[in-house]
Amino acid sequence: MPDPTETTPSESRPLPGRGRTAVVTGASSGIGAATAARLAAEGFDVVVGARRVDRLEELASSVGARALPLDVTDPASVAAFVTALDRVDVLVNNAGGAFDANPVADADLDAWARTYEVNVLGTVRLTKALLPALRASGAGDVLFVGSTAGLTSYEGGASYTAAKHGVHTLAETLRLELCGEPVRVIEIAPGMVRTEEFSLNRLGSADKADAVYQGVREPLVAEDVADCIAWALTRPHHVNVDLLVVRPRAQAAQHKVARES
Template identity: 65%
Template sequence: MAPSRIAIVTGASSGIGAATARKLAEAGYRVVLTARREDRIEALAKELNDAGHQATAYTLDVTDRAAVDEFATAFKTVAVLVNNAGGALGADPVATGDPADWRTMYETNVIGTLNVTQALLPKLVASGDGTVVVVSSTAGLGTYEGGAGYVAAKHGEHVLAETLRLEIVGQPVRVIEIAPGMVKTDEFALTRFGGDEEKAAKVYQGVAEPLTANDVADTIAWTVTRPHHVNVDLLVLRPRAQASNTKVHREL
């Protein structure tokens, strides 16, 4: 694969995004790392470049449409777009959930994915062999108590991917959705619970082997590197200990 092939990863400052950038760089792509935290993506770009890969960092808030549109002008063609930026806030029931948290989750997970996909879709088509990856969640396929805000956002992201696939069929662009279940990263649960380490730890308590960011990144890289005529529409990825969003084996 020519190193000039560009793969853009949003939310690349940590977790699944950073791991995916590493995997795609190893696969021969020139990776463009985007996130709001400039120091994180600059450090990752340096790590990848020092290892002999090609990587560029670009500070970007995916909810800022003007900034996204400006970012898109830097490219004539793009081979891969990984829409990974997102996240969860809170675990309150519908009756007491914070509307501001709901709005933030919708803006980041859904509108952010929409912004970047719309801005880069012509570049993906122009590549002659483009791939859009949407990193959603099993929350986009089934609900659970205390998760309605995040579930609603991820359902929206799931429908965005599903509808886009219908609308651009016949164009040289695949739409792949990766829906991970329980993934233990450094920040996801901690952010969800406002920095409360005790609450964050309880999410994974007793689960012998939750998924890791590398597990998800490896799966993303596998789908992206399939022959161009192969489209993995939807891949659900869970640890063996998790049978559903509400059924998890815990060794207490």
Template identity: 65%
Template structure:
């Protein structure tokens, strides 16, 4: 599958890596995020197009979508986590922000581009959620709730589009080490961010997740991967992480 691909949250991390991979796969890639300078550099490197977008702003999404006459692939990647406090101590403002970006942002962008995705031969919607969309953990209440909501969105949309030529795919990454995710979660505390990955043998990279997007999208158009859960070998489950070298026999 080739054509026009839109990647949100493309200024860093998984979004940036996915944009690069899709460009290699032959897509004309539109990279979207708030940090336009980063996007312009990326677009220049991959031969794509950079468009400023705030998924939490309805007018921004509307103006963004008006710039297209074709969209074959949408990768809903914009999102993130804020805070790791227990529910009893959580900041409701952080929960609101996580829902605004992860859930409502995904909803807005999908609604705006859906008419184009349904046109012609059809299209594909990929939403990058998290293993937190399937399992909960202490300190992850707000993020997990937002990702569960994104999962509900994807599953419902797939049901509602049944009979139409649009694939709805959900990618659920486990432990991924990127330059910003944990830093943003812990408000710039580099020590706390580093501790998340301490002694874990090769956490996933953004490129690993991008490869999963490429794999799912590259299958024949009648093949829909409902959910693709991907973790590093050292992480057997959300709550089960091996720290130290992996055993060899």
């Protein structure tokens, strides 16, 4: 009979995130919330930021994280958020979204501006503000939650694909600029992910949002992407996952999706 005082190898192995502080933006729902939960389970000291503080605090309470209000489009909000942090080892730039599906001929320029402000300028704003702390950590990580829309364009997606192409270029450029420094730059680019809000916010109705996934067997869910994020962040620090593209098996490309009748 095994000695109950002895630990198994898994019990004695330190959690990979222990002693590291991870900031997750856009954490009030979807991929951000799932990532916060997964990183907390990996031992990270997780700080979650988003505009919807009530949902954020509920998440933080459930996973053992710290909640701070954050609007990445507001310089004052970003400054207050950064000031409240003692240290940062990991930044997960997840805040973003799509807000229209119009062809270019019918472009909603307000939606374009909002999409670019949240996905690109907001990401740059927070990354710039936290880079000194990430450098000072001695083993920092900047992870961008991009999209396959940042690699391939499609009809009706110009505002979102333009913004996500911007995020992809931002990650590539920052990696070049930080070469030789102790900061990894990682991009995770999901394809079709079924979350409670992404398509609803973009299309404006539950019926239209449901139609996006109609007949698709097992689209990705937020936890699948969080699993990829956690894996990339917990590799030995000399290993940099430059770009990880993840799709459901049913999606071979942006326009190639298997749908069951």
